Amino acid sequence: MAYAIENTKRRQAQTFIAVGLLHGVAIWAIASGFAASVIVVARERLIARQWEDEEVKITPIAPPPEAKPSAKAESRPIVAPRPDIAIGPVDPSLTIRQIEVAPIEPAEIGPVIPTGIRPTPIPSFTIRAASPKGLPGAWVSDRDYPSAAIREEREGLTRFRLSIGVDGRVTDCEITGSSGSQDLDAATCAKVSSRARFIPALGNDGMPAVGTYAGSVRWVLP
Numbered sequence: 001m002a003y004a005i006e007n008t009k010r011r012q013a014q015t016f017i018a019v020g021l022l023h024g025v026a027i028w029a030i031a032s033g034f035a036a037s038v039i040v041v042a043r044e045r046l047i048a049r050q051w052e053d054e055e056v057k058i059t060p061i062a063p064p065p066e067a068k069p070s071a072k073a074e075s076r077p078i079v080a081p082r083p084d085i086a087i088g089p090v091d092p093s094l095t096i097r098q099i100e101v102a103p104i105e106p107a108e109i110g111p112v113i114p115t116g117i118r119p120t121p122i123p124s125f126t127i128r129a130a131s132p133k134g135l136p137g138a139w140v141s142d143r144d145y146p147s148a149a150i151r152e153e154r155e156g157l158t159r160f161r162l163s164i165g166v167d168g169r170v171t172d173c174e175i176t177g178s179s180g181s182q183d184l185d186a187a188t189c190a191k192v193s194s195r196a197r198f199i200p201a202l203g204n205d206g207m208p209a210v211g212t213y214a215g216s217v218r219w220v221l222p
Contacts, residue, residue, distance in 0.1 A: 128202035130164040130211030139195045142222045146183040150221065154181045158188040159216045166208040168198045179219060188217045 149155075156179025163172035173189035192215070201211030 125204055126201040126209050126211060127204055130168070130198045130201045130213055132213065133168070133197045133199060136196070136215055140188065140191045140217050144187055144191050145219065145222065146181075146187055149181055149183055149219070153221060154184065155219050155221055156180045156184055157216055157218045158185050160188055160192065160214070162192065162196065162213045162215070164198045164200060164211045164213055166200050166210060168200045170196050170198075171210075176214070177216070181219075184219050192217070 157177065158175065158179040159177030161174045161176050162170050163174075165171045170193045173193045175185050175189065178185050179188075196213075198211070198213060200208040203209035
């Protein structure tokens with residue numbers, strides 16, 4: 001058993017030596033061949049050449065001869081050209097007047113409306129009518145009955161129409177149906193105008209507007 005192990009170690013050592021020699025020979029061959037090729041290339045590229053000196057001759061160019069003026073040109077006088085416009089003396093009787101130019105105002109550009117045609121106004125309407133505050137029956141009572149009508153025992157029905165302002169107050173009273181007695185009609189408008197209060201009408205723009213209210217008062221003897 002010891003002999004087999006010793007032979008194996010000896011063979012491994014021989015194998016390592018042989019491989020090392022082969023590697024060394026290969027490296028020496030590559031290095032020597034590469035160095036030789038570099039030397040050959042360097043010799044081929046660095047060959048010195050000698051050039052013979054050649055003499056370059058430069059021939060100067062003579063300047064052109066100067067042109068001499070002729071005798072005819074020197075004897076000919078210089079004459080100014082004749083003007084086409086003749087300027088005469090100014091007439092003293094003529095006067096120069098300055099003209100004042102008015103500044104031009106910029107034109108206003110706007111819609112052109114033909115003469116005689118008026119733009120159609122946008123119609124306005126109420127989306128809510130005026131409504132009374134409280135009971136309309138409380139506007140007139142028996143104490144408001146005219147004394148003359150009581151003595152004469154006059155009765156009747158008075159119809160009216162009120163104009164309501166934007167503040168809810170009565171601005172006008174119109175009798176649309178008479179009772180037959182002038183004092184009863186006058187008392188109707190007087191008492192209703194002073195006592196009636198309204199929630200104003202509402203326009204199509206959402207703002208308070210002028211409205212109307214129609215009603216009637218029946219005058220009956222107490």
